[in-house]
Amino acid sequence: MPGAGTGAAPTRADRRARGAVMALFAVNGATYNSLVPRFPALRDGLGLSNTELGTAIAAFPGAALLVGVLAGPLIARLGSGRVAAAVSLVGALLLPLVALAPAWWALAAALFLLGVTDAWTDAAMNAHGLVVQERYGRSIINGLHATWSVAAVGAGLLGAAAAGLGVPVAVHLAVVGAVLAVASALAWRAVLPPEHHYAVVHDGPGLRGVLTSWHTVAPLLAVAGLMVCSGAVEDSSASWGAVYLRDDLGAGAFVAGLPFVAFQTTMTLGRLAGDRVVDRFGPVRVARTGALVAMAALMAALLLAHPWAAVVGWALAGLGVATLFPLAFAAAGTVPGVRAGDGIAVVGFLARLGFLTMPPVIGAIADASSVGTGLLVVPVASLGAAVVAGALRSRPGASTPAASARGGPSAG
Structure with a gap:
């Protein structure tokens, strides 16, 4: 299994990288799940039917099906850590734009772009998590996914509270997006540089x-x-x-x-x-x-x-x-x-x-x-x-x- 490392204690850089990957898992878990409790408000604000809302939401997983596999070549060229942090940052910046969509097509387009960032971040952060896991010499991947779960639930609860308190969707998503963008930028500084895993991401057909x-x-x-x-x-x-x-x-x-x-x-x-x-x-x-x-x-x-x-x-x-x-x-x-x-x-x-x-x-x-x-x-x-x-x-x-x-x- 991955994680059969050299047995040496993790370095300071390894520990910083683990914290960075945990932050990226948290950002990924919080991004889309911040939207879920606000879908009724988005529907009503645009005057959409349930069918129209469902079709717009389908653009999110649709993006992953259409272009998700392109994450592999992107990681091979730029490195998993940098791709995960950069695309995570883009997703955080896109989040408030969903609330500003003026019509159905704009909502669908925003969710499509958000779906692209979600799929690419998902692949890159898991790949980088394996890099860090191997340097630790023991399993840490489950803890990373636990971080995602906690962030997803927390984001959903925060969104539900914002909806219950009548906080405008644009304000809620702008604040959340800003926090997630800062976390992604900080993670960029702490991930392992590409040369640490160059051989792995370029080794293959x-x-x-x-x-x-x-x-x-x-x-x-x-x-x-x-x-x-x-x-x-x-x-x-x-x-x-x-x-x-x-x-x-x-x-x-x-x-x-x-x-x-x-x-x-x-x-x-x-x-x-x-x-x-x-x-x-x-x-x-x-x-x-x-x-x-x-x-x-x-x-x-x-x-x-x-x-x-x-x-x-x-x-x-x-x-x-x-x-x-x-x-x-x-x-x-x-x-x-x-x-x-x-x-x-x-x-x-x-x-x-x-x-x-x-x-x-x-x-x-x-x-x-x-x-x-x-x-x-x-x-x-x-x-x-x-x-x-x-x-x-x-x-x-x-x-x-x-x-x-x-x-x-x-x-x-």
Whole structure:
């Protein structure tokens, strides 16, 4: 696994770089999630229908699907740390422009550009996180993703409070954007310079070569499959938790909102503890055990068909899948013969394709039968994650960022 470093204590530069990557994860988690509670105000301010608002919002993930994979070549040319900080800064500066959109097309365009920065920052910050992790010689990637989760929840709560207090959207997003821009600029000064990971980001056939060789495509597909399965579990609490409790189980509005809260809380706690657990037991065992826990918890909750059973089931599922996404990104960044940025960008693209298909599948089954029946797809996806967890196993010849930078075996 990544993180098998030289055993030397992290240097001051390494610790500053870790703080910088944590800041970038926090900025990324806070940027889009600051918008989510303000969508009703944006809709009403522009006089949009729900369909028009939904179409504009779709521009955000659409951007990632169209140009997300270009992050790999960009990282190869400029370095993951600098790309992550620079693009993060652009995203923070774009955030207030969303509130200034005069019409539907401008809102969609602003969200499209924000989606580009989100996808590129996502790939670059994960790639740089692997560079820093390797220099630390132990797992830190789960803690970085925990930082993202905390920032996302905090940004959502702040946005909800701003909406409740009647703070204008433009004022709210301008203040948030300014804070995030400062954090991104400070991170730029602390990330590791490109020469620290030049060998890794330039070592490989390039994006076209990656996509035309089965030896590189196969492991990336396996990792992407793990992310799709994990994403099905994560999305289920947000997209279907409240609907299931209200429609099938007759729960009140407060209890119906608890599956999402419970899932996000336990997932964050799992990521905070995840690095120590992964260091002790290894990524494959942790991922497989967690996926099986999620499967058992969700299947039991659906069979019991009680509101509190559902809340507990999703809480255990959040703990179970907490490490899957961080470990998948780490595995994608160390596929032999693949530049870290390319691997992460490709699996991120494939995972997003899967995310787009899962909610409609569950919805179609729900329309034909019930939401509970549709949700049976989710424990099946958890089982799928357990089956493909072997994709996280270290492979002979896997490149490790710090080893390459220091002239190790994979430096070639």
